[in-house]
Amino acid sequence: MPREDVLTESLSLYDRMFYDALRIRLVEERIVDLYPSDRIQSPVHLSIGEEAVAVGVCQPLREEDLLFASYRSHSYYLAKGGDLKEMFAELYGKATGVCGGKAGSMHLAAPEAGLMGSSAVVASTISHAVGAALAAGRLGKDQLTVAVFGDGATEQGVFHESLNFAALHRLPVVFVCENNQLAVHADLASRQAYRISDMPKVYGIQSVRMERGYDLTEVREAMAESVNSIRETGGPRFLEVVTYRYKEHVGPGEDHDAGYRSQGDLDRWQAHDPLITDGERVARFTPEITAEIDAAAAFAEDSPWPGSDALLSDVV
Numbered sequence: 362m363p364r365e366d367v368l369t370e371s372l373s374l375y376d377r378m379f380y381d382a383l384r385i386r387l388v389e390e391r392i393v394d395l396y397p398s399d400r401i402q403s404p405v406h407l408s409i410g411e412e413a414v415a416v417g418v419c420q421p422l423r424e425e426d427l428l429f430a431s432y433r434s435h436s437y438y439l440a441k442g443g444d445l446k447e448m449f450a451e452l453y454g455k456a457t458g459v460c461g462g463k464a465g466s467m468h469l470a471a472p473e474a475g476l477m478g479s480s481a482v483v484a485s486t487i488s489h490a491v492g493a494a495l496a497a498g499r500l501g502k503d504q505l506t507v508a509v510f511g512d513g514a515t516e517q518g519v520f521h522e523s524l525n526f527a528a529l530h531r532l533p534v535v536f537v538c539e540n541n542q543l544a545v546h547a548d549l550a551s552r553q554a555y556r557i558s559d560m561p562k563v564y565g566i567q568s569v570r571m572e573r574g575y576d577l578t579e580v581r582e583a584m585a586e587s588v589n590s591i592r593e594t595g596g597p598r599f600l601e602v603v604t605y606r607y608k609e610h611v612g613p614g615e616d617h618d619a620g621y622r623s624q625g626d627l628d629r630w631q632a633h634d635p636l637i638t639d640g641e642r643v644a645r646f647t648p649e650i651t652a653e654i655d656a657a658a659a660f661a662e663d664s665p666w667p668g669s670d671a672l673l674s675d676v677v
């Protein structure tokens with residue numbers, strides 16, 4: 362059964378969010394399974410462990426609200442309403458992919474769902490989000506924009522320039538820092554002499570730090586508070602959500618023996634992860650989601666490759 366049909370049944374808000382988070386996890390676990398076959402044509406940065414952030418952040422948004430993400434964006438593509446079949450086809454490099462097979466995993470975009478772009482260049486989409494918010498205001502649109510980025514991105518100059526510009530012009534942007542406490546193989550303590558949630562305050566932006574990024578309800582409520590405040594009084598807001606990535610930085614593997622983090626950290630995080638601990642909901646929702654993933658993978662498999670005529674389209 363497709364997601365839209367399942368979600369129109371009378372599920373509680375929590376069930377719907379759980380369903381979406383589990384769907385992201387199962388999609389990425391399928392990517393892990395498929396990866397050795399070389400069907401997937403691009404590097405993959407998996408969000409396994411971080412799904413609750415994407416779902417909690419996207420739930421209070423309207424379809425017309427815009428979101429800009431990083432290369433770790435399968436979760437936002439799906440939570441914002443991107444089409445699963447077209448996502449698989451994109452990963453396979455097929456013509457039916459959401460970007461015609463040219464973007465791959467790191468540059469997913471689905472403007473019709475409000476996912477405006479994602480990029481391999483750390484922090485680069487933060488300024489794009491701010492620009493989109495400026496444009497929406499000038500065009501008189503009642504639209505909110507979200508910039509999603511990692512903890513490492515806060516070390517880039519463009520992060521500070523974007524906060525300053527958004528504060529100065531009171532733009533309707535929610536800055537969401539997905540703090541998984543890691544940038545490639547470097548932990549936070551070895552990189553930052555500041556607290557992330559203190560930086561927005563320098564620019565007069567109200568910020569909230571959430572410690573339990575595995576808690577769907579807490580993330581949603583924090584995001585809803587920011588969204589409502591912007592809709593009522595304007596101006597940017599900042600949400601830092603602490604989370605944890607289970608897989609290696611890039612690729613489908615595990616790297617807990619690589620020496621930069623410990624198995625204990627993973628175990629502590631997983632002990633709270635509802636996608637692991639709530640076996641009843643996992644069992645209830647897995648069959649529908651698996652059927653949808655099977656259909657999406659088959660669609661990608663059966664789809665044609667782009668023709669040579671596609672080489673020069675969409676490049677200027």
Ligand SMILES: Cc1ncc(C[n+]2csc(CCOP(=O)(O)OP(=O)(O)O)c2C)c(N)n1
Nearest residue numbers: 433481482483511512513514541543544545
């Ligand atoms: C401008 C730029 N500098 C460096 C890199 C190399 N790089 C890729 S991912 C990454 C770490 C980013 O960490 P974070 O923002 O915390 O995101 P996460 O991968 O943890 O989600 C770096 C330094 C890059 N892609 N772009």
Ligand SMILES: [Mg+2]
Nearest residue numbers: 511512541543
């Ligand atoms: Mg990080």
